[in-house]
Amino acid sequence: FQRMVGMVSSVDAEKTRMVRVADKWATALVAIVMVLAAATYLLTNDAYRAVTVCIVFCPCAFILATPTAVVATIGNLAKRGVLVRDGDSLERMSTVDTVAFDKTGTITEGRPKVLEVYSAGDNTEFISVVSSAESGSEHPLAKAFVSFADERGVKHSRPDTFKMTAGRGIEATVAGSKVLIGNARMMEEAAITIPAYASERSEGLYSQGSTIVFVSKDGAFAGFVAFSDSIRPTSRDTVNQLSFMGIGCVLLTGDNVRAAAHMASEAGIGEYISECTPETKVSVIEDKQSEGRKVCMVGDGVNDAPALKKAWVGIAMGSTGTDIAADASDMVLVKDGLESLPHLFGISKEMMRKVRFNIAFSMSWNFLAVALSMFAVLNPVTGALVHNVGSVAVVVNSALLLMYGKRK
Template sequence: IIKSGEALEKMGKVDTIAFDKTGTLTYGRLEVSDLLSFDDALDENGLLSLAASAEAKSEHPLGKAIVSCAKARNVKLSESETFQMTAGRGVSANVSGRQLLCGNERYLKENGVVLTEPVRAALARLREQGKALVLAAEGARCIGVIALSDTLRPEAAKMIRRLNAMRTKTVLLTGDHQKTADYFASRVGIEEVRAELLPEEKVAAIARLQSENRTVCMIGDGINDAPALKCADVGAAMGSMGSDIAVEAADIALMNDDLSNIPYLKRLSDAAVHTIKLSILLSMCINFLAVALSVMGLLNPTTGALVHNAGSCLVVFIAALLYDRKFDMPPDAGSA
């Protein structure tokens, strides 16, 4: 759904498209794949119980996936108190008298948590596999790591190749760790990666691209993407899986979540801009010609009015040619 003609016109001028990762390049169907406890008193289910209890009130996809895993395993959850969520970082909560932190590595370090060598080694290994990580901490020590896996959309790599063939720059903007971001970027063919970004840092990254005289489209799906969608020249949200806030903030909603529509949308917008320019040029030429003929006495008022209306009909006809038009997609850049 393209919400306005202005959005369609701006999309035709876009030369850079920035993508979020989770829920955009991937399906966003996160599943817990690894539960690593670094507390001798905690087994896997014990770690899952604490983390899920802390995340129970979270709206973040990672938190929801952890809670879903706990419920699927019939792990008992405890009521959390003093719940506080920090966007782009994690949550803190008091669970059964234990003050817990659950979030990314940056969040834990900001709160004075020290990561031991075994924890750092586990993080490096899991990131090499492209997994999203949630660290759990109590006090100043990390008590566990929960890894979540996601599946790359099969059309993502082909879509990026087509955009590259159309000379459209692609950028990955994500809150994930650099290694995780690099893993997914390498699989789809995105060369420019900016990782470990908070929501406000995504906005700054968009603004930086715009300062380079680039017209930027941002494509995302989550609550954290809404500010960046608003900041971009054109914001596009994944419609069926995306958050209501992201869809509301966007200029375009991809209702079937099919990334292969992005190159088509770019081609359609390019054609719309070309048609607008052609229509304006033809309309001006017809009007100037009619004025010149009228001045020379070769065109009476009645005929002039007919010529003017004929020009308007021509403009409408040219615009109507875009309806249900099929666009040939460029061959994949780098394909045989």
């Protein structure tokens, strides 16, 4: 909760790039209006005309053009459960052409269940050792297995030592035994041989989209655990909508290539990268951005934080996500699901259209009013009214963003 409050508090502290540019131009416009007012007085010897020029050319509408649109957009998104850290991220979002999704907790529901347990020895002892080692981890798979052990009344304790290797697994000491729990790459690096029958069974589970973690104890293979995690009901529809908007999608997962292919197919994502480490995810984003693409990363875990920070825009899952992922992101999806993403992309583009229109309108309106003032069509009173009409028009146009998406 405090993290969300911090994000809301920081919104006013940051200005978009366009606001900063507008502030600089506003300073220049003040100088220009003073020159025009002086020129009007020198040419007409009419102080009223000069004063009217100063009144109508005050750049209020120009200054309001961007921040009013940003505030209205942030208000609209807040109603849909999207917290925005600053207005600049909305401006960047309008240019995104590629979305990279994490799998667990993002494309999937993030509530994995134990599908199968295979032990090379006593099954109860195996569950006890694994749950003891996993009790030191905050990973969704670890929590799922600890809950699995509790449901079956298997006793477990805290590990004596615990070490997590991102993208690989964990290493722990349980009752004096060294326990490794991780993917096949971790077993290979530790010179742990996975028996043929275990490899064959795991391949079948991979093809069903399951996540497999292998376990070794004191340097010998001890078994494996298969987890299943259902895809979010809205994931495929979200991907289809993004594709219709011309935005490419890619799945980044630490799973085996077969599991990655299955999950990508379920979500309707054509491109996927398997066996990703945090470094791999960052590298993929760097490669795409070096090609001139603007990448938005959507993730929820500690492993996603570097990629969220590296991406053009980072979006964290608020309901299933970790604190570090939210801190590294530009936006947080508070509601559980991805259905607000198409709306987010759509309104960010609409916001930029409103900003451009506001700026063009305010400048045109002011120059027209200046011309009318110089020719004495407007006096100070009518000039003030015309000036305020321009400001109100800009604010009303921006406020329409609050209604964006209601008809859909």
